[in-house]
Amino acid sequence: MIFWFTITQVSVACAAGLLCTVLGLAGRRPSDLSVGSQGLVLLLLLAQVVIAIVSPFAGNPPTGDLLEYWVYLVSAVLIPPAAVVWALIERGRWSTVVMGVASFAIAVMVWRMHVIWTIQVA
Template structure:
Protein backbone atom coordinates (compact mmCIF):
# COMPACT_ATOMS: atom_id res chain seq x y z
CA UNK A 1 0.00 0.00 0.00
CA UNK A 2 1.03 3.56 -0.55
CA UNK A 3 1.21 5.63 2.64
CA UNK A 4 -0.17 8.89 1.25
CA UNK A 5 -3.02 7.04 -0.46
CA UNK A 6 -3.84 5.33 2.82
CA UNK A 7 -4.12 8.76 4.45
CA UNK A 8 -6.38 9.98 1.64
CA UNK A 9 -8.64 6.96 2.16
CA UNK A 10 -8.66 7.46 5.93
CA UNK A 11 -9.51 11.15 5.70
CA UNK A 12 -12.27 10.51 3.18
CA UNK A 13 -13.78 7.63 5.17
CA UNK A 14 -13.70 9.50 8.50
CA UNK A 15 -15.12 12.66 6.93
CA UNK A 16 -17.92 10.70 5.23
CA UNK A 17 -18.61 8.79 8.43
CA UNK A 18 -18.85 11.89 10.58
CA UNK A 19 -20.97 13.66 7.97
CA UNK A 20 -23.44 10.78 7.82
CA UNK A 21 -23.60 10.24 11.60
CA UNK A 22 -24.14 13.94 12.29
CA UNK A 23 -26.72 14.23 9.50
CA UNK A 24 -28.55 11.15 10.73
CA UNK A 25 -28.63 12.27 14.33
CA UNK A 26 -29.92 15.63 13.14
CA UNK A 27 -32.87 13.81 11.56
CA UNK A 28 -31.79 13.94 7.92
CA UNK A 29 -32.63 11.11 5.57
CA UNK A 30 -30.14 9.77 3.02
CA UNK A 31 -29.42 12.44 0.42
CA UNK A 32 -27.13 13.00 -2.52
CA UNK A 33 -24.53 14.43 -0.15
CA UNK A 34 -24.44 11.48 2.24
CA UNK A 35 -24.71 8.79 -0.42
CA UNK A 36 -22.21 10.65 -2.59
CA UNK A 37 -19.69 10.79 0.23
CA UNK A 38 -19.87 7.01 0.56
CA UNK A 39 -19.62 6.67 -3.22
CA UNK A 40 -16.35 8.62 -3.07
CA UNK A 41 -14.97 6.27 -0.42
CA UNK A 42 -16.08 3.29 -2.52
CA UNK A 43 -14.30 4.75 -5.54
CA UNK A 44 -11.13 5.10 -3.48
CA UNK A 45 -11.46 1.46 -2.39
CA UNK A 46 -11.88 0.30 -5.99
CA UNK A 47 -8.70 2.20 -6.88
CA UNK A 48 -7.03 0.50 -3.89
CA UNK A 49 -7.94 -2.87 -5.40
CA UNK A 50 -6.11 -1.90 -8.60
CA UNK A 51 -3.14 -0.60 -6.59
CA UNK A 52 -2.99 -3.83 -4.56
CA UNK A 53 -2.91 -5.90 -7.74
CA UNK A 54 -0.11 -3.83 -9.31
CA UNK A 55 2.02 -3.08 -6.22
CA UNK A 56 3.75 -6.48 -5.84
CA UNK A 57 4.84 -6.39 -9.48
CA UNK A 58 6.58 -3.02 -9.08
CA UNK A 59 8.53 -3.87 -5.93
CA UNK A 60 6.04 -3.20 -3.13
CA UNK A 61 5.11 -6.67 -1.84
CA UNK A 62 3.12 -7.15 1.36
CA UNK A 63 4.93 -8.22 4.52
CA UNK A 64 1.84 -9.71 6.19
CA UNK A 65 -0.80 -12.20 5.19
CA UNK A 66 -1.99 -11.50 1.66
CA UNK A 67 -5.20 -13.46 2.26
CA UNK A 68 -6.04 -11.37 5.32
CA UNK A 69 -5.36 -8.17 3.38
CA UNK A 70 -7.68 -9.16 0.53
CA UNK A 71 -10.43 -10.25 2.92
CA UNK A 72 -10.31 -6.81 4.55
CA UNK A 73 -10.28 -5.02 1.19
CA UNK A 74 -13.17 -6.94 -0.35
CA UNK A 75 -15.17 -6.77 2.88
CA UNK A 76 -14.70 -3.00 3.10
CA UNK A 77 -15.90 -2.54 -0.47
CA UNK A 78 -18.94 -4.76 0.10
CA UNK A 79 -19.74 -3.12 3.43
CA UNK A 80 -20.24 0.27 1.80
CA UNK A 81 -22.36 -1.18 -0.99
CA UNK A 82 -24.55 -2.90 1.59
CA UNK A 83 -24.91 0.25 3.71
CA UNK A 84 -25.90 2.40 0.75
CA UNK A 85 -28.29 -0.27 -0.49
CA UNK A 86 -29.96 -0.43 2.89
CA UNK A 87 -30.17 3.35 3.08
CA UNK A 88 -31.87 3.53 -0.30
CA UNK A 89 -34.39 0.85 0.66
CA UNK A 90 -35.18 2.21 4.11
CA UNK A 91 -35.00 5.97 3.83
CA UNK A 92 -34.89 6.98 7.48
CA UNK A 93 -32.56 8.97 9.67
CA UNK A 94 -31.18 5.75 11.14
CA UNK A 95 -30.10 4.45 7.77
CA UNK A 96 -28.01 7.62 7.43
CA UNK A 97 -26.42 6.84 10.80
CA UNK A 98 -25.74 3.28 9.62
CA UNK A 99 -23.99 4.64 6.53
CA UNK A 100 -21.80 6.73 8.82
CA UNK A 101 -20.96 3.78 11.02
CA UNK A 102 -20.09 1.75 7.91
CA UNK A 103 -17.76 4.52 6.68
CA UNK A 104 -16.04 4.75 10.07
CA UNK A 105 -15.67 0.96 10.05
CA UNK A 106 -14.04 1.18 6.63
CA UNK A 107 -11.56 3.72 8.02
CA UNK A 108 -10.50 1.21 10.66
CA UNK A 109 -10.27 -1.53 8.04
CA UNK A 110 -8.12 0.64 5.76
CA UNK A 111 -5.67 1.29 8.58
CA UNK A 112 -5.55 -2.42 9.37
CA UNK A 113 -4.88 -3.15 5.68
CA UNK A 114 -1.96 -0.73 5.79
CA UNK A 115 -0.57 -2.45 8.88
CA UNK A 116 -0.90 -5.87 7.25
CA UNK A 117 0.81 -4.64 4.08
CA UNK A 118 3.73 -2.79 5.68
CA UNK A 119 4.36 -3.71 9.32
CA UNK A 120 3.81 -7.40 9.94
CA UNK A 121 6.33 -10.04 9.10
CA UNK A 122 4.87 -13.22 7.63
Protein backbone atom coordinates (compact mmCIF):
# COMPACT_ATOMS: atom_id res chain seq x y z
CA MET A 1 0.00 0.00 0.00
CA ILE A 2 1.03 3.57 -0.52
CA PHE A 3 1.27 5.54 2.72
CA TRP A 4 -0.05 8.86 1.42
CA PHE A 5 -3.00 7.10 -0.20
CA THR A 6 -3.75 5.30 3.06
CA ILE A 7 -3.76 8.62 4.91
CA THR A 8 -6.04 10.09 2.22
CA GLN A 9 -8.45 7.17 2.49
CA VAL A 10 -8.56 7.30 6.29
CA SER A 11 -9.05 11.09 6.24
CA VAL A 12 -11.85 10.96 3.67
CA ALA A 13 -13.57 8.08 5.47
CA CYS A 14 -13.39 9.91 8.81
CA ALA A 15 -14.69 13.12 7.22
CA ALA A 16 -17.55 11.22 5.59
CA GLY A 17 -18.27 9.48 8.89
CA LEU A 18 -18.32 12.74 10.80
CA LEU A 19 -20.49 14.40 8.15
CA CYS A 20 -23.06 11.60 8.06
CA THR A 21 -23.14 11.23 11.84
CA VAL A 22 -23.66 14.96 12.40
CA LEU A 23 -26.31 15.15 9.67
CA GLY A 24 -28.11 12.12 11.11
CA LEU A 25 -28.04 13.38 14.68
CA ALA A 26 -29.33 16.74 13.41
CA GLY A 27 -32.36 14.90 12.04
CA ARG A 28 -31.47 14.96 8.34
CA ARG A 29 -32.54 12.09 6.18
CA PRO A 30 -30.20 10.60 3.55
CA SER A 31 -29.47 13.15 0.86
CA ASP A 32 -27.15 13.61 -2.09
CA LEU A 33 -24.50 14.93 0.30
CA SER A 34 -24.49 11.94 2.64
CA VAL A 35 -24.87 9.35 -0.12
CA GLY A 36 -22.24 11.14 -2.21
CA SER A 37 -19.76 10.95 0.64
CA GLN A 38 -20.24 7.18 0.66
CA GLY A 39 -19.68 7.18 -3.09
CA LEU A 40 -16.36 8.97 -2.61
CA VAL A 41 -15.29 6.45 0.03
CA LEU A 42 -16.22 3.61 -2.33
CA LEU A 43 -14.33 5.22 -5.22
CA LEU A 44 -11.17 5.39 -3.11
CA LEU A 45 -11.62 1.76 -2.08
CA LEU A 46 -11.93 0.70 -5.72
CA ALA A 47 -8.72 2.59 -6.45
CA GLN A 48 -7.16 0.65 -3.56
CA VAL A 49 -8.17 -2.60 -5.27
CA VAL A 50 -6.25 -1.51 -8.37
CA ILE A 51 -3.26 -0.45 -6.26
CA ALA A 52 -3.28 -3.80 -4.44
CA ILE A 53 -3.17 -5.65 -7.76
CA VAL A 54 -0.42 -3.50 -9.28
CA SER A 55 1.83 -2.92 -6.23
CA PRO A 56 3.44 -6.37 -6.01
CA PHE A 57 4.45 -6.11 -9.68
CA ALA A 58 5.92 -2.64 -9.04
CA GLY A 59 8.19 -3.86 -6.25
CA ASN A 60 5.93 -3.23 -3.25
CA PRO A 61 4.96 -6.72 -2.04
CA PRO A 62 2.98 -7.22 1.17
CA THR A 63 4.83 -8.35 4.30
CA GLY A 64 1.74 -9.75 6.03
CA ASP A 65 -0.87 -12.33 5.17
CA LEU A 66 -2.19 -11.60 1.69
CA LEU A 67 -5.43 -13.52 2.26
CA GLU A 68 -6.20 -11.47 5.37
CA TYR A 69 -5.51 -8.27 3.45
CA TRP A 70 -7.88 -9.22 0.62
CA VAL A 71 -10.62 -10.26 3.04
CA TYR A 72 -10.40 -6.82 4.65
CA LEU A 73 -10.39 -5.09 1.27
CA VAL A 74 -13.33 -7.00 -0.21
CA SER A 75 -15.32 -6.53 3.01
CA ALA A 76 -14.55 -2.80 3.01
CA VAL A 77 -15.69 -2.49 -0.61
CA LEU A 78 -19.02 -4.11 0.27
CA ILE A 79 -19.79 -1.83 3.24
CA PRO A 80 -20.59 1.52 1.48
CA PRO A 81 -23.10 0.06 -1.00
CA ALA A 82 -24.76 -1.89 1.83
CA ALA A 83 -25.01 1.25 3.98
CA VAL A 84 -26.45 3.27 1.08
CA VAL A 85 -29.00 0.58 0.24
CA TRP A 86 -30.03 0.49 3.90
CA ALA A 87 -30.31 4.28 3.95
CA LEU A 88 -32.41 4.41 0.80
CA ILE A 89 -34.75 1.67 2.01
CA GLU A 90 -35.28 3.06 5.51
CA ARG A 91 -34.86 6.79 4.75
CA GLY A 92 -34.78 7.86 8.38
CA ARG A 93 -32.36 9.98 10.36
CA TRP A 94 -30.75 6.90 11.88
CA SER A 95 -29.93 5.49 8.46
CA THR A 96 -27.75 8.56 7.91
CA VAL A 97 -26.00 7.78 11.20
CA VAL A 98 -25.53 4.18 9.99
CA MET A 99 -23.69 5.53 6.92
CA GLY A 100 -21.46 7.50 9.28
CA VAL A 101 -20.66 4.45 11.38
CA ALA A 102 -19.92 2.52 8.17
CA SER A 103 -17.42 5.18 7.15
CA PHE A 104 -15.69 5.07 10.52
CA ALA A 105 -15.48 1.26 10.23
CA ILE A 106 -13.90 1.62 6.79
CA ALA A 107 -11.31 4.04 8.18
CA VAL A 108 -10.29 1.46 10.77
CA MET A 109 -10.23 -1.32 8.17
CA VAL A 110 -8.06 0.71 5.79
CA TRP A 111 -5.54 1.39 8.55
CA ARG A 112 -5.52 -2.31 9.45
CA MET A 113 -4.91 -3.14 5.76
CA HIS A 114 -1.94 -0.78 5.81
CA VAL A 115 -0.56 -2.53 8.88
CA ILE A 116 -1.00 -5.94 7.24
CA TRP A 117 0.69 -4.74 4.04
CA THR A 118 3.68 -2.94 5.56
CA ILE A 119 4.39 -3.91 9.17
CA GLN A 120 3.49 -7.55 9.81
CA VAL A 121 5.87 -10.31 8.88
CA ALA A 122 4.23 -13.49 7.62
